Amino acid sequence: MDLLLKVTDIRDLTSEIKQFTFVDEGGGDLPAFEAGAHIDVHTGNDLWRSYSLANSPGETAQYITGILREEGGSGGSRWMHDELSVGDIMEARGPLNDFPLVESAESHLLIAGGIGITPMLAMGYRLKSIGADFHLHYCTKTPEGTAFMDDVKEVFGGNLTFHHDGGNPADGIRLDDVLKDQPEGAHVYICGPGGLLNAARESASHWSDGSVHFELFSSAASGAAAPVHEEGDQPFEVELKSSGQVFTIPADRTILEVLRDEGIDTVYVCEEGWCGTCETGLISGKVDHRDECLTDDEKATNTKMQICVSRALPGERLVLDL
Ligand code: FES
Structure with missing residues (x-):
């Protein structure tokens, strides 16, 4: 759904993370969202970026998100931090949810790394409201660098463990211990940078199929982005089913880039293989998934x-x- 959002509040949560509050530009209700959902916003430097919603999923008066300013990223978060002001209007899409709760689970284990807390906070509101059995492990470098600290304490109460590693992951969460045994009917949700995500998925590899859910918070800066081009890549042909048009994708270009240049309508956000926005149905042919x-x-x-x-x-x- 296309939205016009007005910025009503911007505040520092830490030295690198700001909280942004949006309302409907026309003063009406916003579309309801589920825990784990995100919106895509159109930044002034003509990028589309996805940001998870952190507020209580029952709220339709406002959307709240937290954004980490990434120096090495493509510029979306820098623009949000440096250029956006209270009162500005933004184009947005959503809300969409690629990271939903499985509310029928017996219990819910949440593992957040850094800004990965954003969707977890919305999940906490929801799990608390339905009386679920849940626990959050929240991993950051320091207490001062921990976003949404007060909200997290209020929502999760005693169902919360902080892990501050001082910048050395070896001093942080012991994932093998936390994920050692899967309680009957438990699901785990992991959100954070690639390193934490990969380690947690490895530690949970013995959990039952469909019980491990994850969302990557990444940019090229984190080193977790998918490799777009690899040595030895070859050109190949792509056909569009509806029109029969055929395009050659050169070794150094992506399908998305070629289709976009040809004026084919495409949707995309990250262009790094982690947000899911450009997912496209495949009729035939075998894919090198990256x-x-x-x-x-x-x-x-x-x-x-x-x-x-x-x-x-x-x-x-x-x-x-x-
Ligand atoms: S645009 Fe994000 S996965 Fe392709």
């Missing part, structure tokens, strides 16, 4: 792909559901 958002099972079905990073396997020709 994204971080599809599960291994989804990749194996060969029915969809992220066109911002993934390519055809050698000798394959792809027909896209576009």
Whole structure:
């Protein structure tokens, strides 16, 4: 859904993280959202960026998000921090949810790293309101660098463990201990930078299928972005099912870049294979999946792909559901 949002509040949560509050530009209600949801906002430097909603999912008067200023990123968070002011109007889309709670689970274990707390806070509001069994492990470097500290304490109460590692992950959360045994019917949700995510997924690899949920908070700066180009990449052909148009994708370009240049309508946010926005149905052909958002099972079905990073396997020709 297309939205026009007005900024009503910007405040520092830490030296690197700001909280932003948006309301409907026309003064009406905003679309309801579920815990784990995000909105895509159009920044003034013409980027679309996804930000998770942190407030209580029952609220339709406002959206609240927290944004880490990333020096090495593509500039979306820097623009939000440095250029946006109270009273400004922003184009946005959503809310969308790629990280939903499984509310029927017996219990919920939440692991947040840094700014990954944002969707977890909304999850906490929801889990508390339905009387669920839940616990949050919140990993940051220092207490001063911990965003939403008061809200987190209020929402999670005794169901909360902080892990401050001082910048050395070896002094932080012991994931193998936390994820050692899967309680009957438990689900785990992990949100944070690539390093934490990969380590937690590894430690939870013995958990049952479908019980491990994750969302990557990443930019090129974190080193967790998918590799867009690799040595030895070859050109390949892509056909669009609806029009029959055929395009050659050169070795040094992505499907998304070529389609965009040809004026084909595409939606995308991260262009790094982690946000899920550019997911496209696949009619035929075998894909070299390079994204971080599809599960291994989804990749194996060969029915969809992220066109911002993934390519055809050698000798394959792809027909896209576009
Ligand atoms: S645009 Fe984010 S996964 Fe492709």
